[in-house]
Amino acid sequence: MDDRTLAPYAASDATSRGRRHPEPPPQYRSEYQRDRDRIIHSTAFRRLEYKTQVFVNHEGDLFRTRLTHSLEVAQIARSIARVLHLNEDLTEAIALAHDMGHTPFGHAGQDALNTCMADYGGFEHNLQSLRVVDELERRYASFDGLNLTFETREGILKHCNLRIAYTLGDVGERFIHKREPGLEAQLTNLADEIAYNNHDVDDGLRAGLITLEQLLDTRLFRRQYDAVNREHPALDAKRLRHEIIRRMINELVGDLVNTSRARIEAASPKSPDEVRLQAEALIGFSPQMRADSLELKRFLREHLYRHERVRHMTGKAAELIRRLFTAYLEDIALLPPEHQQEVSRRAESHGQAGRARAVADYIAGMTDRFAIAEHARLFHPETLT
Structure with missing residues (x-):
């Protein structure tokens, strides 16, 4: 993207910490466009089409997969990055790559593999995504992995314990020194949350595992349900569902943009490195929206992810x-x-x-x-x- 549209605290080719294996700069793309393109062409990315989000892939053609989830995260994250004058290409690259290390069968697969690996260092899909882009993809003549920029790799690694952080070199340093990642990484992490909460509501309703009546106990859903019914009192069930979820996403995005903009203005960072030195993340929800989002997340955990049909599937998986x-x-x-x-x-x-x-x-x-x-x-x- 055109660096002239970027805020001084946004990532850019000029401020990038580069790649683990030096390469000539791309001729017609930015460094982060190159990252995005390498991710899209990778084997691990293509496999996301047939990996579970909540429902096993063969249970229905319309349920989200890891691939469609990643695309939804990228769409939400890019929209927010544009408004905040952050780097859209970097944001998109992080969003598309963040689940590339996920196991089959969603979190049930991760938990099972973590149990199997208990005596050998454990397993965590976030770390595995970094392993995929750093080591496991074998496509290029000069190096293993995709040789992505530091900033994309930083965004992929959302969390990490200290023991492992010491083994990860540059991307592990922020966990050791208790620093924040760049704004594009912070943003994509919350876009991920917005995407999965809302599309899991959609999939759960369509699967008949949760009901509109149950969801009315959550503040975020109830506000939009009441608003839609006031404006469109005779809406059919399918349109009602889509309109509520569309408005929930819009409310979350609006709150995130306004709250984050105010925090950035107050902190007034002059560079991406000044962002990393902040005492806390600058991208975030207002306290009330954070509470409402967590309430919805708890609802989904209790009523959808622990539903008998889902538990039966995850047990077998x-x-x-x-x-x-x-x-x-x-x-x-x-x-x-x-x-x-x-x-x-x-x-x-x-x-x-x-x-x-x-x-x-x-x-x-x-x-x-x-x-x-x-x-x-x-x-x-x-x-x-």
């Missing part, structure tokens, strides 16, 4: 992940040849922990339907005849 992990760890001959080589290489350099990490990398990269097919191949081969 977790057991599937555990069985795959155990089988591969015990016998790497069950893996494709190139992954057998990777497991052997990691085991030689890092022992059993390296062997387990390579197995976890393989499973985390699976789509829902590939994991289901692999489980059938290993444990129910009769179903494949």
